[in-house]
Amino acid sequence: MRSPRVPEMATQEVQPNETLTHLKTESDTLKTKLEEERAKLHDVELHQVAEKVDGLGQFIMKTRRTLKGHGNKVLCMDWCKDKRRIVSSSQDGKVIVWDAFTTNKEHAVTMPCTWVMACAYAPSGCAVACGGLDNKCSVYPLSLDKNENLAAKKKSVAMHTNYLSACSFTNSDMQILTSSGDGTCALWDVESGQLLQSFHGHAADVLCLDLAPSETGNTFVSGGCDKKANVWDMRSGQCIQSFETHESDINSVRYYPSGDAFASGSDDATCRLYDLRADREVAIYSKESIIFGVSSVDFSLSGRLLFGGYNDYTINVWDVLKGTRVSILFGHENRVSTLRVSPDGTAFCTGSWDHTLRVWA
């Protein structure tokens, strides 16, 4: 379409606006095309295909261990690969390493800030990473000498311009992936503290991230206050897929064990399942009676069960394929803020604003 004739002088002013309009139109066209392409392949619902699968029986899961010691809300926890140790972090500024079998505390570190919102165990089991309102992610090597002051060996790795919301080691102790209230995710070299890659695309705070199972390659998923879940290529920094179906903040994202899908939990009181190869949401886990937000989600080892920790103090257990709830677990006396299944799938651990952690099996 030919642009209307305008006087020579005004052309410089008009052109940027015209290009902007062009781009807006192309952007809208692409969005519509995306929806159409996705809709074409939406030939059936997951729960319909799953009708022929056997239903699940009754589940009896109970609290088997209660870990007491934090002085304030527990905000995050992670399992060690040895399947028995747990690291947890709290609003009280403390990071504690527990032996979940015996409930003994093995290490404790006091951070210089309160609200330690993120913590992670290194794959080797020899270090933990944590951070929060200090806008940093720091790594503490774990010493076998109980008398050694861990804080002295602290290494500052990541620096964001707002709070650290989540962190995870990649498949070695050498790199850490972080997400932040500054709207970005970043990949860091632990030894040098160097920024290796940054990931821009969220329009608001990023609240959570999860790395794809190592067999499926170098990607990770993040969720944010912009209601989007983004899948990223770790090498290029490119966002390769984006999903926006939640109606509120996404507090937690977790890959399905095969790496072909991921689940999310949101303040909109639902959990959802997104299939990466179909490039769309394929299930919603919700009930009219569930009105409080989901803070964290994780799958059982086979991917058949999805555990969700909720702000109404409960844990709901969902049949991933059929979309139905199979169990509701009570025990915590305040919000469940964090939930992870153990590496060998024998148990899962929850952390709560009631200051405790519970191990369920």
Next chain:
Amino acid sequence: MSSKAQSSNNLAHARRTVQQLRIEASIERIKVSKASADLMNYCSEHARNDPLLMGIPASDNPFKDKKPCNIL
């Protein structure tokens, strides 16, 4: 910020959005029926190795055992 700078910011943002959408629109997709079947297959293949799903006897689950642990 001058209006020129602002409009070039908006322009840069719009270009990035279009570029991003082009990438997302171009990926290859499979049907939900196929994706669902694959999810179901994965579940059934791994079901018997899923302790929380199958339930394992207390003697095999270190968390269910209330006696003091003997570390091997």
